[in-house]
Amino acid sequence: MARLLHAILMLGILFIRASYGMSGLNCWGRGPFNLTNAPDNPPLFMRGNPVNPNMWASLTMPTNFTVAFIGDQGTLDSSSVPVLKLIKSENADMVLHSGDFDYLNAPLVWDKMVNEILGDRFPYFSLIGNHDCVSWAGKNGYQQLIYDRLNRIGADVTCYGEVGINMVCSYKGITFVMSSYGTTLSSCTDYCSYCPFAGGHAAFIERAFQSFPGMWRVCAWHKNHRLFQVGDKPVEVGLPLYDLCRRHGAIIATAHEHSYCRSHLMADFENQTVASTNNTLNIGEGRSFTFVSGIAGWHLRPFEGNLYQNPWWASTWSESNNGTYGALFCKFNLNGELQKGYCYTKFIDGRIADSFFVETDLQEADKQETCATTWTSENQIDIAGNDIEQDITTGKIVCATDDPEVQLGGDKLVALRFVKVQLNSSAAVSEAFLEFTASQENSEEMNVTIWAERSSNSAYIPCSDDFAISNRTRSNASVAWLRVKPFGLGGIYRSENIAPLVNEVLALPGWQPGNSMTFILSGTGGIRVAKSYEGDRCGAPTLLVNAEQSPQKLCHAFTKPSGPSRGGLIALIVIVVVVSIAAVGGFLYYFNRGRYQKL
Numbered sequence: 001m002a003r004l005l006h007a008i009l010m011l012g013i014l015f016i017r018a019s020y021g022m023s024g025l026n027c028w029g030r031g032p033f034n035l036t037n038a039p040d041n042p043p044l045f046m047r048g049n050p051v052n053p054n055m056w057a058s059l060t061m062p063t064n065f066t067v068a069f070i071g072d073q074g075t076l077d078s079s080s081v082p083v084l085k086l087i088k089s090e091n092a093d094m095v096l097h098s099g100d101f102d103y104l105n106a107p108l109v110w111d112k113m114v115n116e117i118l119g120d121r122f123p124y125f126s127l128i129g130n131h132d133c134v135s136w137a138g139k140n141g142y143q144q145l146i147y148d149r150l151n152r153i154g155a156d157v158t159c160y161g162e163v164g165i166n167m168v169c170s171y172k173g174i175t176f177v178m179s180s181y182g183t184t185l186s187s188c189t190d191y192c193s194y195c196p197f198a199g200g201h202a203a204f205i206e207r208a209f210q211s212f213p214g215m216w217r218v219c220a221w222h223k224n225h226r227l228f229q230v231g232d233k234p235v236e237v238g239l240p241l242y243d244l245c246r247r248h249g250a251i252i253a254t255a256h257e258h259s260y261c262r263s264h265l266m267a268d269f270e271n272q273t274v275a276s277t278n279n280t281l282n283i284g285e286g287r288s289f290t291f292v293s294g295i296a297g298w299h300l301r302p303f304e305g306n307l308y309q310n311p312w313w314a315s316t317w318s319e320s321n322n323g324t325y326g327a328l329f330c331k332f333n334l335n336g337e338l339q340k341g342y343c344y345t346k347f348i349d350g351r352i353a354d355s356f357f358v359e360t361d362l363q364e365a366d367k368q369e370t371c372a373t374t375w376t377s378e379n380q381i382d383i384a385g386n387d388i389e390q391d392i393t394t395g396k397i398v399c400a401t402d403d404p405e406v407q408l409g410g411d412k413l414v415a416l417r418f419v420k421v422q423l424n425s426s427a428a429v430s431e432a433f434l435e436f437t438a439s440q441e442n443s444e445e446m447n448v449t450i451w452a453e454r455s456s457n458s459a460y461i462p463c464s465d466d467f468a469i470s471n472r473t474r475s476n477a478s479v480a481w482l483r484v485k486p487f488g489l490g491g492i493y494r495s496e497n498i499a500p501l502v503n504e505v506l507a508l509p510g511w512q513p514g515n516s517m518t519f520i521l522s523g524t525g526g527i528r529v530a531k532s533y534e535g536d537r538c539g540a541p542t543l544l545v546n547a548e549q550s551p552q553k554l555c556h557a558f559t560k561p562s563g564p565s566r567g568g569l570i571a572l573i574v575i576v577v578v579v580s581i582a583a584v585g586g587f588l589y590y591f592n593r594g595r596y597q598k599l
Contacts, residue, residue, distance in 0.1 A: 060172065060173065061172050061173030061174070061216075061332060061333045061338065062093070062172065062333065063333050063334075063335065063336045064331045064332075064333065064334060064335065065093050065094075065172055065173070065174075065331065065332045065333050066090065066091060066092045066093050066094070066329055066330070066331045066332075067092065067093065067094045067095070067096060067174065067329070067330050067332070068087045068090070068092040068094070068095045068096070068327045068328070068329050069095075069096050069098070069253050069291070069293045069327060069328040069329075069330070070083065070087075070095060070096075070097050070098070070255070070293055070295075070296035070327045070328075071097060071098035071099055071100060071129070071222065071254070071255020071256065071292075071293055071294045071296055072099075072100045072129070072255050072256065072258050072294040072295070072296055072297070072298045073097070073100060073101055073102065073110075073296040073297045073298060074102060074103055074296070074297040074298035074299075075102040075103070075104060075106065075109055075110060075113055076109075076113065078297040078298050078299075079297040079298075079324075079325040079348065080102075080113065080296060080297030080298070081113065081117065081297075082297075082325065082348040083295075083296050083297050083325050083326060083327060083348060084113070084114065084117040084118060085117060086326060086327060086346065086348050087117075087118065087327055088117060088118060090327075090329055090346065092329065093123065093172070094123040094124075094125070094171065094172070094174075095118070095122070095123070095124045095125065096125050096176060096178075096218065096220055096253060097124065097125065097126040097127070097296070098127060098129070098220050098221065098222050098253055098254055098255040098256075098293070099126070099127055099128055099129020099130070099131075099132060099183065099221075099222030099255055099256070100129035100130070100131045100132060100222065100255060100256070100294075100298070101126070101129070101131070101132050101142060103131050103298055105134045105135040106135070107135050107140055107141055107142045107144075107145050108140055108145075110142070110145075111145045111149075120149070120152060121149075121152045121153060121154075123153050123156075123157065123171060124149060125146075125150075125169060125171075125176070125178065126142070126146050126164060126178075127164045127165070127167075127178035127179070127180065127220060127221065127222065128142070128143075128164045128165060128180045128183055128222065129183060129222040129255065129256065130183050130222065130223070130256070133183075136164075142164070143163050143164055146163055146164050147163045150163070153171075156171065156172065157169060157170070157171045158170045158171070158212075160208075160211075160212070161204065161208075164178060164180070165178075165179075165180045166178075166179060166180065166201060166204045168204075168208035168209075168211075168212050170212050170214060173214060173215060173216060173332070173333070173338075174214060174216045174217075174218065174332065175208075175209065175212045175213065175214030175216070175217050175218070176217070176218035176219075176220060177204070177205050177208045177209070177218070177219050177220065177245075177250070178220050178221070179201045179204070179205060179219065179220070179221040180201070180221065180222070181201040181202075181221050181223075181237055181241055182221060182222065182223035182224075182236040182237040183221070183222050183223055201241070202240070202241060202244055202437065202490055202492065202539070203435075203437065203492055203539075203542075205219060205241070205244055205245065205248075206244065206491070206492035207492070209248040209250065213362075214362075215338065215339065215360055215362050215363065216251075216332050216341070216360060216362075217245075217248055217249055217250035217251065217362065218250055218251045218252075218253055219241075219245035219248075219250045219251070219252045219253070220252075220253040220254070221237060221241075221253075221254060222254065222255055222256050223236040223237050223254065223256045224236060224237060224254050224256050224257055224292060225237050225238065225239055225242065225269075226307075227239075227272065227307070227310065228242065228254075228261075228263065228269070228290055228292070229254070229256070229257040229259075229261065229292050229307070230257065230259055230261045230292070230303050230304065230307045230308040230313070230316050230318060231257035231258070231259055231301050231302075231303065231304045231307075231318070232257075232301075232304040233256060233257045236256075237254075238490070239269045239270045240270065240489045240490025241490060242269035242270075242290060243268065243269045243270055243488065243489065243490065244488075244490050244491060245288065246266060246268075246269060246286065246287065246288040247285060247286055247488060247491065248285065249283050249284045249285045249286070249287065249288055249360065249362050250288055251283065251288055251289065251290075251291075251358075252288060252289070252290035252291070253290075253291060253293065254290065254291070254292050254293075254294075255292060255293060255294040255296075256292070256294055257292050257294050257301065258294045258295065258298060258299055258300050258301040258318075259292065259294060259295065259300065259301055259302075259303070259316070259317060259318035259319070259323065260291070260292060260293055260294070260295050260315070260316070260317040260318070260323060260326075260328070260345055260353065260354070261291065261292050261308070261313055261315065261316040261317070262289065262290075262291040262292075262313070262314050262315045262316075262328075262345075262354055262356075263289045263290050263291065263312050263313060263314060264276065264277050264281075264289065264312055264313070264314045265277075265278070265281045265282065265283070265287055265288070265289050266287070266288060266289055266290070266312065267286065267287060269290070270489065272310075272312055274311065274312050275287050277314070279314075279356045279357065280356070280357040280358070280359060281356060281357070281358045281359070282359050282360075282361065283358055283359065283360045283361075283362070284360060284361040284362060285362070289314075291328060293327065293328045293345075295317075295323070295324070295325045295326050295327070295347075296325065296327065297325050300318065300319045300323065300324065300325065301318060301319055302318050302319045302320040303316070303318050303320040303321075308320075314354070314356070315345070315353065315354035317345075317353050317354075323347070323353065324347045324348060324349055324351075325347065325348050326345060326346050326347035326348055326353065327345070327346065328343060328344075328345045328354075329343065329344055329345070329346060330342070330343040330358070331343070334357075339359055339360050339361070340357065340358070340359050341357065341358040341359070341360075342355070342356075342357055342358070343355065343356055343357075343358060344356075378542065378543070378544055378545070379418040379419070379420065379421055379542065379543045380418075380540055380541070380542040380543075381416065381417075381418065381532070381533045381537075381540035381541050381542070382419070382533065382537070382540070383419065383533070384533055384534055385399075385460065385461065385463065386416070386417040386418070386419070386460075386461075386533065387406050387414070387415075387416050387417075387532045387533055387534075387540060387541055388414070388415050388417075388461055388463065388469070389406065389407060389412045389413065389414055389415075389469075390412065390413045390414075390415070390467065390468065390469040390470060391411055391412065391413075392411050392412065392413050392470075392522075393411060394466070395466040395467035395470065396466060397461070397462075397463040397464070397465065397466065397468050397469070398463070399463035404439075404531075404532060404534050404535030404536075405439050405440075405529050405530065405531065405532050405535055406436070406529070406530045406531070406532045406541065407527055407528075407529050408436075408446075408448055408484075408521055408523045408527060408528040408529075408530070409446050409448065409523025409524065409525065409526055409527040409528060410523070410527045412523075413469050413470060413520065413521070413522050414469075414520070414521040414522075415453075415461055415469045415472070415518055415519070415520050415521075416434065416518065416519045416521070416541050416543075417458055417460070417461065417516055417517070417518040418516060418517050418518075418519075418543045419516045420514050420516070421513070421514070421515060421516065421517050421543070421545075422513045422514060423502070423506060423513060423545060423547060424506075424513055425506050425507070425511045425512065426506075427506060427547035428503070428547060429499045429502045429503050429506070429545055429546070429547050430499060430546055430547065431497055431499055431544075431545070431546040432497060432498045432499045432501070432502045432543070432544065432545045432546070433494040433495050433496075433497060433498065433543075433544045434450070434494070434495040434498065434519060434521075434541060434542070434543060434544075435492060435493070435494050435495075435541065435542040435543075435544055436487075436492070436493050436494075436495075436528070436530035436531070436541055437490065437491070437492055437493075437530055437531045437536075437539035437540075438487035438488060438489055438490060438491045438492075438493060438528070438529070438530055438531075439489070439529050439530055439531045439535065439536070439539070440487065440489065440529040441486075441487060441488060441489050442486060442487045442526060442527055442528045442529055443486035443487070443526075444525060444526025444527065445483065445525050445526055446483075446484050446523050446524065446525035446526035446527065446528065447480065447481065447482050447483065447484065447523065447524050447525055448480075448481040448484055448495070448521055448522065448523045448524075448528075449478055449479070449480055449481070449521070449522050449523075449524075450478065450479045450480075450481060450495060450496075450498055450501065450519055450520070450521050451474040451475045451477075451478050451479075451501065451519065451520045452474070452475040452477075452498075452501035452502065452504060452505050452517060452518065452519055452520070453472045453473065453474065453475070453505075453517070453518040453519070453520060454473045454474060454475050454476070454504070454505070454508070455472075455473065455505070455508070455518070456505070456508040456509060456510035456511040456512075456515060457510065457511070457515040457516055458515075458516040458517055458518035459516075461518075469520060472518065472520065474520060475501050475504045475505070476504065477500040477501055477504050478501075479495070479496050479497070479498045479500065479501060480496065481495045481496045482496075484523075484528055487528050487529065487530070493528075493530075494544075498519070499545075501519065502517070502545055505517055517543070519543075
């Protein structure tokens, strides 16, 4: 009986562990990942969260505010402890850890190590790496421990989004976006952690910097593009994401490859164009640099081939040239000059491996615009054929399966149909935009005219009907989108405010929440080419609507990690019942065994 009870209890532990471990992200594609599993509650635009009244405290940067950038750490049997002690001895004010924590799937052990050296309230910000997936979600998982630490830091930090996955934080005047791009898998490959909402990681980064602008900006993710590391890593993060951050003037912090390298100031990552080789890096919109700091304690690696000799590198260290473990430190607000900083890479043996100055021409954020807007309605194209083109001359409709992109301008007339638009007919729309993700570089001067279809519930447009778009009745109102900005590959671009078009549709007899709206676009001059649902459903066009005169601002919100899954709870209940029956049976057997023996 004792052995039976022990076996049942062990089985119960396994079920409980499974119920927590599988109830959220799992990096190998076994299920969708969103901490709320609710597509109508996306991370950047959560509803109903209170404004943090103390958030502006986070914008005050102390003199020589020091950030330690690390990744690929390990635990007690590695060099991670000396690196953490180095961080403490350098008087770092904050750590940004770009993934891969202990390599043992032991979150509590890792958290204890950090707490014992730096303290349990130390501002230690972390994002997921590929070796953190198995023990990421659930009670006592990495994500829960990161979430708990953020809450302990308190009012000085303002964060928004999915913890360690898609999250933007503002702390002491630095805005940093932490992304799992390249690490988490989904039906949209590397573009989104919950698909198809809001365009995933690229759109999150774009909106994060729009909503939380700051003088000093950082993009952080774990993995790399092969050209921007010096080891054996393949292409796991596309260069358009690097360039997206560069356009915002954000420093790009990565890890994954267990070595150190830092680029010169870059004008273009896609084409590997160096802006300057000066040791003072002047950062601004369109200019930035990237680094790999994967030397926090776990198994240093050698150079691979001649990648370390590429001309965009300012500094490279690995096992091959006697590098060792350490961290990159950056002091911002250098000696009281807010737009200046000094960075250096220090090894645990005391050597300074790299040093350089940074300056930014970005301006301090307008404190009234630092929070994220809560959209009343946000709809992304999520059905094949709802973003469709018509040849203006022949009237031929380009079928969804043949059209991986949406072309604005040229000889195309475009229709974008959004379904299940949750707006009341009485809503007074103050802001509405069409949002596109660029799939090509286009810079010719062009203008676009936008109409809505004058219908209270727009019907699907069949690709077999010639002139199907031009035959639709257009709204009385139109919006001119003049001098459309040049498209940069992977960038997010919004139209002019189309609120008059949305209001006209809402006023039509028969409109009710959940109906469909279609917008018709015609361009002149050049062209702009954006992603379509058929080509990349996470980058498909999106309709953003705000029906409030003064949009609500959200400033301090985390998506709370999920608990056990429903299946795990059912399994847990079954186990409790079985264990209870077994325990009662054992109890009765123990007290009646003498009677049974006599019989």
